[in-house]
Amino acid sequence: MQGIECKELRKAYGEVKALDGVSFVAEPGEILALLGPNGSGKTTTVRILTTLSTPDSGSARVAGRDVVRDAPRVRRAIGLTAQETILDSFLTGGEYLDIVARLRHIPRARRKEEIAELLTEFELDEIAKSPIGGYSGGMRRRLDVATSLIGKPRVLFLDEPSTGLDPHSRERMWDAIRRRAHEGATVLLTTQYMEEADALARSVVVLTQGQIIERGTPDALKDNIGSSVVELTLADPDQRSLAITSLAESGEPSPPGEKPDVLSFVLVKSSPSLLTILQRLSTDGIEVTDVMVSRPTLDEAFLYLTRKLEETPESQPAGIR
Amino acid sequence: MSMLGRLRQPTADVITLMQRLLIRYRRRPDVIIFILIQPFILLLLFRYVIGGAIHIQGVNYVDYLTPAVVVLAIINASSALGGGLAEDLTSGAVDRMRVLPITRSGFLTSRVLYDTARNLFVIPLMWLLGLAVGFHFDGTLGNIVLGSLLVLALGVAFAWISILIGLWSGSLEATQALAILIFVLAGFVSSGFVPVATMPSWLQGIANSSPVTHVDNALRILTTSASGPLTHEVLAALAWIAAIVLVTIPLAVRRYSRYTR
Numbered sequence: 399m400q401g402i403e404c405k406e407l408r409k410a411y412g413e414v415k416a417l418d419g420v421s422f423v424a425e426p427g428e429i430l431a432l433l434g435p436n437g438s439g440k441t442t443t444v445r446i447l448t449t450l451s452t453p454d455s456g457s458a459r460v461a462g463r464d465v466v467r468d469a470p471r472v473r474r475a476i477g478l479t480a481q482e483t484i485l486d487s488f489l490t491g492g493e494y495l496d497i498v499a500r501l502r503h504i505p506r507a508r509r510k511e512e513i514a515e516l517l518t519e520f521e522l523d524e525i526a527k528s529p530i531g532g533y534s535g536g537m538r539r540r541l542d543v544a545t546s547l548i549g550k551p552r553v554l555f556l557d558e559p560s561t562g563l564d565p566h567s568r569e570r571m572w573d574a575i576r577r578r579a580h581e582g583a584t585v586l587l588t589t590q591y592m593e594e595a596d597a598l599a600r601s602v603v604v605l606t607q608g609q610i611i612e613r614g615t616p617d618a619l620k621d622n623i624g625s626s627v628v629e630l631t632l633a634d635p636d637q638r639s640l641a642i643t644s645l646a647e648s649g650e651p652s653p654p655g656e657k658p659d660v661l662s663f664v665l666v667k668s669s670p671s672l673l674t675i676l677q678r679l680s681t682d683g684i685e686v687t688d689v690m691v692s693r694p695t696l697d698e699a700f701l702y703l704t705r706k707l708e709e710t711p712e713s714q715p716a717g718i719r
Numbered sequence: 720m721s722m723l724g725r726l727r728q729p730t731a732d733v734i735t736l737m738q739r740l741l742i743r744y745r746r747r748p749d750v751i752i753f754i755l756i757q758p759f760i761l762l763l764l765f766r767y768v769i770g771g772a773i774h775i776q777g778v779n780y781v782d783y784l785t786p787a788v789v790v791l792a793i794i795n796a797s798s799a800l801g802g803g804l805a806e807d808l809t810s811g812a813v814d815r816m817r818v819l820p821i822t823r824s825g826f827l828t829s830r831v832l833y834d835t836a837r838n839l840f841v842i843p844l845m846w847l848l849g850l851a852v853g854f855h856f857d858g859t860l861g862n863i864v865l866g867s868l869l870v871l872a873l874g875v876a877f878a879w880i881s882i883l884i885g886l887w888s889g890s891l892e893a894t895q896a897l898a899i900l901i902f903v904l905a906g907f908v909s910s911g912f913v914p915v916a917t918m919p920s921w922l923q924g925i926a927n928s929s930p931v932t933h934v935d936n937a938l939r940i941l942t943t944s945a946s947g948p949l950t951h952e953v954l955a956a957l958a959w960i961a962a963i964v965l966v967t968i969p970l971a972v973r974r975y976s977r978y979t980r
Contacts, residue, residue, distance in 0.1 A: 448818050449817075449818065450814055450817055450818065470820065473818055473819060473820045474820040476818060477818075478814070478815070478818045480814045480815070486739065486743075488742060488743045488746050488747065489739065489742055493739075493742065497735055497736075497738070497739045498815070498819070500731075500735045501732055501735055501736070501816075501819045501820075501821050502819060502820065503728065503820065529746070545815070
């Protein structure tokens with residue numbers, strides 16, 4: 399297996415379980431998106447797969463090599479754009495690319511050619527001779543991603559690559575990423591945005607609190623995540639838990655709570671209809687004073703899913719499996 | 720692959736990493752000046768404020784003092800190394816380096832070599848500052864070169880100690896606090912500023928065996944009219960430096976390899 403393969407990765411920092419049994423596979427030519435909110439374990443996963451950290455248990459292979467036992471070989475095959483990379487601000491962009499290219503042991507002739515191509519691809523030609531210290535956030539990001547592509551790594555890790563980019567630069571960055579996958583590289587990118595995952599990835603893995611709560615193609619995911627968000631206002635806030643039980647029995651996801659008298663949840667494809675739910679509540683003697691249905695954006699739906707899991711860490715999220 | 724063949728790539732990597740750091744000097748030569756400020760002020764204080772009260776039989780105090788300040792300048796400069804490393808580690812700046820196919824020891828070595836290259840400028844400048852405040856040089860050019868090389872070697876030892884502290888403490892502030900402690904203790908509990916014989920006897924044992932004392936003494940024999948067992952002092956200093964380097968390098972490389980945030 400030449401791409402990425404990880405099995406049951408676990409990693410804890412003290413009491414906090416950063417990763418709690420994460421397994422997935424990405425093949426050469428595939429772009430896999432790790433989607434999740436802050437603190438969901440995306441960066442920890444990337445750090446383990448790029449040999450910057452070691453798992454407490456579980457195993458991972460990158461480019462066919464074990465990331466713990468064979469770390470030096472893994473490093474030869476990978477490129478990484480980390481979440482926050484402070485570049486040497488006194489170097490020029492061109493010097494920085496050259497130094498990293500030399501440390502990747504690329505022969506001199508190919509080095510020049512490759513750097514020139516990257517500078518053009520990421521629209522850095524004009525600033526290649528100025529010190530990085532004077533770059534804007536977006537320029538730094540572009541240089542950073544360009545740097546991780548030097549030497550045509552077989553496996554690419556991009557941790558939130560589009561942070562701080564304007565829409566034009568983001569499109570160009572997406573093109574660059576697609577091109578690498580087309581050339582046969584395995585790409586793992588992390589993102590907080592469903593839109594980015596949708597635009598790039600063949601498969602999406604949704605992480606929350608170190609666990610995978612969903613996986614599939616972006617289209618399947620969109621279908622699953624469903625069409626609407628329902629907010630029910632209860633006449634009696636004391637009946638809230640009763641209502642939750644009632645909905646759980648009909649296979650509903652447990653709703654996240656903010657106000658005591660409001661229940662909100664996502665209706666997914668497999669959910670019973672709204673009418674069935676209301677009838678069920680009525681049968682159980684729960685009075686609903688207001689019903690609000692809204693169409694969420696993909697990102698909102700995704701937020702609901704992840705919030706719900708955080709509310710009820712023990713229960714299996716019935717509605718989304 | 721032959722031993723030499725296996726070393727070729729890591730050596731090339733260290734040179735590349737050094738070049739990266741040396742570009743900084745080409746753009747910001749003033750960093751060397753900042754390193755000189757602290758020891759220079761110390762030199763002035765001991766020369767003009769405190770020195771008047773210190774009388775050492777048969778020696779002008781400025782001649783006694785200057786070699787010690789040269790040594791102190793290098794200890795001070797080298798002690799700063801670990802703080803920068805700790806900062807780079809916590810900010811994630813070295814992640815880029817850590818995922819490259821280069822040896823872990825190469826990265827640390829390049830930083831020590833960079834420090835040493837900088838000290839090549841710092842040492843002659845410190846001697847010049849000493850001359851400016853009245854140091855009377857008594858020796859050959861060969862003497863001062865030999866003495867300066869010994870100081871340079873001591874700087875390497877302190878640089879590795881500093882790196883180890885930086886890796887263990889993991890923060891800029893903690894490393895700086897510890898580095899200052901070492902700088903003060905190592906610099907002053909020695910023959911650097913007053914003769915060891917004037918200290919309480921329990922302290923004399925420590926001061927006499929300190930590597931800093933051996934380097935100070937050797938430097939005085941080489942560059943002033945002072946006399947003493949030069950070979951003994953040089954060999955004792957080199958033994959110390961070798962011991963420090965042999966202990967700190969493996970520990971530092973091990974710690975750096977396993978460093979995880």
